[in-house]
Amino acid sequence: MTDASRRTAVPDLSALEARARTARPPAGDEGLVVCDNLVRVYRTEEVEVQALQGLDLLVAEGECVALVGASGSGKSTLLSILSGLDLPTAGRARVAGHDLLAMGRRERLGYRRHTVGFVWQQTGRNLLPYLTALENVTLPMKYARVPRRARGAKAAELLAVLGVAHCRDRLPAALSGGEQQRVAVAVATANSPRVLLADEPTGELDTASGEAVFAALRRANEELGATVLVVTHDPLVSEQVRRTVRIRDGRTSTETLREQGGAGEEFTVLDRAGRLQLPGEYVERYGLRGRVRLTAEPDHVGVWPDGPGAEGGGG
Numbered sequence: 001m002t003d004a005s006r007r008t009a010v011p012d013l014s015a016l017e018a019r020a021r022t023a024r025p026p027a028g029d030e031g032l033v034v035c036d037n038l039v040r041v042y043r044t045e046e047v048e049v050q051a052l053q054g055l056d057l058l059v060a061e062g063e064c065v066a067l068v069g070a071s072g073s074g075k076s077t078l079l080s081i082l083s084g085l086d087l088p089t090a091g092r093a094r095v096a097g098h099d100l101l102a103m104g105r106r107e108r109l110g111y112r113r114h115t116v117g118f119v120w121q122q123t124g125r126n127l128l129p130y131l132t133a134l135e136n137v138t139l140p141m142k143y144a145r146v147p148r149r150a151r152g153a154k155a156a157e158l159l160a161v162l163g164v165a166h167c168r169d170r171l172p173a174a175l176s177g178g179e180q181q182r183v184a185v186a187v188a189t190a191n192s193p194r195v196l197l198a199d200e201p202t203g204e205l206d207t208a209s210g211e212a213v214f215a216a217l218r219r220a221n222e223e224l225g226a227t228v229l230v231v232t233h234d235p236l237v238s239e240q241v242r243r244t245v246r247i248r249d250g251r252t253s254t255e256t257l258r259e260q261g262g263a264g265e266e267f268t269v270l271d272r273a274g275r276l277q278l279p280g281e282y283v284e285r286y287g288l289r290g291r292v293r294l295t296a297e298p299d300h301v302g303v304w305p306d307g308p309g310a311e312g313g314g315g
């Protein structure tokens, strides 16, 4: 088969682009967390910051996903939106059937109480300093009107599952940073949320404490059934989860999928409109600037630098 005939045997690029634009996953197979072209613009009097610039993300129920990316790439902004604390400027965000852009006050309160749990990086932000570990864990259940006896039993069980039963009657000030974060995971999972969000939960900890906190997040995922999204700069965390999503300039750019104990395979994310971000390393290596030439091959798409003799010069 000649190169030319090979090229005509596959759909041309505009057909592929049109197909990607209209592609929608079948109803009911959407994933527990769905972000579609999510935009968040912060406006102050002097500046406008586009923290999220059309971010797409699909997370299935039961996954444990690490979100990584350079400082300022939009990770915390995404987590704030998913937690129901912040509102996106445009796009679509659904979590467990809740439309995060359209929720009223009551639904938002219920969402934050029952559907999502949150662990912050700063240990002091997660726990009330004047309550013991056990009391901290029972508090969200009190707001959710769980009967008193059931609250105590569930809180004690959670602390045991997360390896901090010995901390139950101590105030946060009498706990190590790692213990405080594990108690924070217990607080965040007290009302059995479908989704547990954690923003750099091991960021302030030494390696051993970080490992213990990550083990607690894993337990929340594997034993308590929460879908976990964890923002992290910690390779210890990102290398131990099956799926790591990299955010670059307010968009999901690459994903690494890893089989247990194995090396990861990196994928680039294609959004629903057919757009993708080439890794900076490839852009540099092949001198890709401004316009590039695309070729539709039978089993792949080639990207070529524009310019004389470009095709065949490396793509």
Ligand SMILES: Nc1ncnc2c1ncn2[C@@H]1O[C@H](COP(=O)(O)OP(=O)(O)OP(=O)(O)O)[C@@H](O)[C@H]1O
Pocket (backbone or CB within 6 Å): 042, 043, 049, 050, 051, 069, 070, 071, 072, 073, 074, 075, 076, 077, 078
């Ligand atoms: N309240 C705000 N007002 C204005 N700009 C903001 C606000 N919050 C975040 N930003 C900006 O939005 C962009 C994304 O910030 P974000 O905190 O989401 O990034 P990040 O990836 O979590 O960074 P880091 O890893 O440093 O925590 C940054 O440029 C930041 O300065």
